[in-house]
Amino acid sequence: MSQVIHFISIGGSAMHNLALALQQQGCTITGSDDEIYEPSRSRLQQHGLLPSETGWFPDKITAQLDAVIVGMHARKDNPELVKAMELGLPIYSYPEFMYQQSRQKQRVVIAGSHGKTTITALILHVLKYHKRKFDYLVGEQIEGFETMAQLTPDAPIIILEGDEYPSSPIDARPKFLHYQPHIALISGIAWDHVNIYPTWDEYVDAFELLAEAMPKAGILIFDESDDMLDVIGQKERTDITKIPYLPHPATIVNGQTVLLTKKGSKVPVQIFGQHNLKNIAGAMTLCDRIGITEEQFYEAIPTFKNVALRLEKLAESDQRIIYRDFAHSPAKVEATTEAVKHQYSDRKLMAVVELHTFSSLNKAFLEQYKGTLEAADAGVVYVDKKALEGNPDAITANEVLLGFDKPGLSVLTTPDELQSFLTKHHNSADVLLLMSSGDFGGLNLKALVN
Template identity: 80%
Template structure:
């Protein structure tokens, strides 16, 4: 008899990918959501999993269901969740379900405030290049992979991108604590998500717990150059092997990053920046532990393309170049800006960051951005003029100027003003970097690229 699984909030990025991979394994899938956007929408539609109508329907919940998987976008009072609880059905968050399905596998978790998607994607790319059999969960659609999740009965290993967000509306535990990894990599810790972790200490505690929860004979891999991680890594933990890593040695030739191996060989790669050299070192350390030799790693890496929105080159024309990056937290903004300036030392770099997350629009958190745009020749901050309506502790232009503390900083809160300013910079600047986890008030990137370049 086929197993039947219902997804509450099937439109989420991880949720719909899990639904697709389970359908491929022969499960019968149903789901609900109150709104579903692309790419989730068209992908669910293509596989016959898009709900016929939006909304919550308790009648979809019945005793014939094998399990219910509930996403973070649902609320505790969700009528389908309430009914599933009443019927006593097995209810899982997706990290719990991934763990349930991978108890017989070697579990590898990639965690950290930054770099985890790129490190996970690098490992997946290398394993695929060498035709290894593996399952995975990654937080972004990546080149060469049809879905962001894969769960099969026979893969001996699973690579999981693990984040520190709560697991579900009825489970406040950070997602990565469910995975109980045999190997855990923590890429770096920089305070974020102040709506969930109001203090720096509470944020660090989550990662402490991840390190504490590892089973005996576990392996903890961490960025040695991150002060906070070094503290976690150096703590005495019986039966755990600790492996620190540092940025991979490299040189830059005509704007291209070339890795320099221990044997002196040179390996060209398509990513750049100090943070990516750390990501490479971390991915290589994990691969070494799961049977990929250094030679195999270096053979696969040159064909690895940057993950979408992770220092992604949007366009290049007539000596000008436009980059887009998902960076929004202070540590990411600083690392990305420095990477681009380091890559283009002799050119004028305009770096724009959008403040759109709960943390970045929070007055108490704003000071964390001090100095983060210092590497840019021209620093620009954009925040939506209506963002203040959603947040009683709303920030002002003066707050932003004081927090970033960068001479000549430009602050905008209307997208058309931002666009006009950037176009005015065309004659003087040749490198444009746009950093945001949002949309700059709806600026069309392709149209902007045409105007800038």
Template identity: 75%
Template sequence: MPQAIHFISIGGSAMHNLALSLHHQGYQITGSDDEIYEPSRSRLAQHGLLPAEMGWFPEKISHHLSAVIVGMHARSDNPELARAQELDLPIFSYPEFIYQQSKQKQRVVIAGSHGKTTITSMILHVLKYHNRKFDYLVGAQLDGFETMAQLTPDAPIIIIEGDEYASSPIDPRPKFLHYHPHIALISGIAWDHVNIYPTWDQYVDQFELLAEAMPKAGILVFDETDDMLDVIGQKEREDIVKLPYEAHPSDIVDGQTLLITKKGEKIPVLVFGEHNMKNIAGAMTVLDRIGITDDQFYAAIPTFKGAARRLEKIAERGNRILFRDFAHAPSKVEATTEAVKRQYPDRKLLAVVELHTYSSLNKNFLSQYKNCLDAAEEAVVYFNAHTLAVKQLEPITAEDILTAFDRANLRVFTDSDALADYLSQQRDAADVFLLMSSGTFGNLSNDKLIKQLL
């Protein structure tokens, strides 16, 4: 009889991928949620795992379950969770469950405020290219991978994207503390998640805890060009190997980024920007420690297209290009805007950022965005009053945005149709359009943008 596992909040990005992975392994999977969006809904339905109706049903929780996995979307007073506690069933957050299933594996955790999805994706791409056996957990859909999570009985290693968000509604500890990595990479520290970590010091402390919790003979890989991270990384810790890295040497020729190897060879890659050269260096450092040589890395990396929505080229026609990117925190917005401008220095760049997260819509946090769009000739900010209401945040005005960003020609929109109209008007004025958000710009479709702009 296969183990039966119930997911409370099965529709989450990581949760539904873990459910699919365990389903493929032969586990008996059930789940509940009060709302499930695409693509989770279609993917769960395809495998017969979509709940018959939305809501919470304590009667689904019984002694026949081997475990209950609870996601962050659920509340601490969730009726299914209460029933599982009443029955004294094994209850896990998904990071706890992944650790339990990977105790016998070498665990590699990629953490940091930015770049962790891309670095994890690069490592997975190179390992797959060379037919290595591995398990993984990553925060975006990748070319060639059916799910964003895989847990198997026989893979000797697991590559985990570890974030600093709370583990579950009953466990406020950062997810990455549960993984107990043999190798940990921290890509950089830039204050975000102000709703979870109200101060810079509280935020930094989480990464210090990760470094301090490394086991003996652990390996800590870190970006030494990040001042705060260098302080954490260079600290002496007994039996811990420190491996700092900096951006991989590169060149840009006619809009094409080339990696420059130690032998002087030039390797073309599809990703670009200083931040991605750091991501490449970090991935190489980790891969070197798990048996991938530099030559093997350079053989695989030219075909790496990037993770979904990470500086993704949506369309290109003639001299005009449309990019979409997941960037939303100030440091990410600045790095992405600068990367695109450096890649296309002779083209006019129009950059648009949507304020969508708790932090970005917090009036006290807005000043962190000052100068972050300076690399673009034209800059636009979009936010939606409905999002503020849903998140129960204090209202902000266009004037608040203009003051915080401190940019003379900044345009602010609160209506997605008005934003689309403005972008259409810029069709002949700008060459490169960069849209940055963890949201959807009020459901502004890629097809509509391509039609209007290209």
């Protein structure tokens, strides 16, 4: 695979990983971007792929290129993209390119509003544990894997985390529609990304299209407890096999979650919560279809560590525990809060959630958060003042209180305010759960942990 490939917007999370994976396979890689953040910057630099200067340079686009891969960060009028189109070069979004490179492989796609990264990571962990050959694309850096993507000529199977975001600035189709999976797993549907899917129906349509686009003799695996998925799973398609799953049976022994197997044995795992028991069941159902037996799955699973920022334990003492989680959408906030409360049912839980995504700062969307913090003994919502300034339609503290409908909820708007609130009330909760895909406006976590 000695192609010459140029990346427009090489600094993206998936983009830079694909660039590294292709370089490992002997491709000549060039790239551009107008801003590159860590860890992409260091990783590109380490492999000699960091552009010498930021910005867009049409002279990098020549007829000698075998392909141009364009990321979502670029715009339609990007000068490099415009020139590539003028020259008639093959232009791909990264999901399109992944498909082109894996046409001869068995393609497995994990999709869903929540749980897809964890399920993908579980499957990759089990396959690696049993020394299977496989390629992959996953949305986060996971333990034991150098890159988030791998493409090799000889792996018979590829495991793809598929998301519903648009593919590229010139292709509005959801990324996962490009993969044409032989096996698809959908972990759950909960409305998100209102800037892309303004209505619930439009959001659900994307997942229906994924199920409908599967080739004949495909396998669709889905969470039976999700009402919407049950509807999709029961749709008339006699030429595909549908396999529903439910949360894996488990119990808690001395504060650790233990899986209960059909044969009566107990398998300790390092993750917890009902949502993770669903993730384990989904991964196990899928692994069964790609030649991993239940015994092999149970052998590998105790050493699986959670994906970064998924129920990550920041600190623990005899009196207190602090967790941090990536949860930000309503379904994730609710599942994560319930999981921590269930794991520590005899302790007081304070749950803190930051609203900072386009969806969560949308007035019409706020009501989706109703009841999501119900399992917590105390709730705090943080909305950074900077995110609201200059916006005439900005949400108000009162609208947040109405949206969450949580008695005694505190709404805070500056990191200092949040820091002093948590410090002042640290004796009123034994377990502190911080949920955000951001950083709470620069909250000093070190001081908080101390």
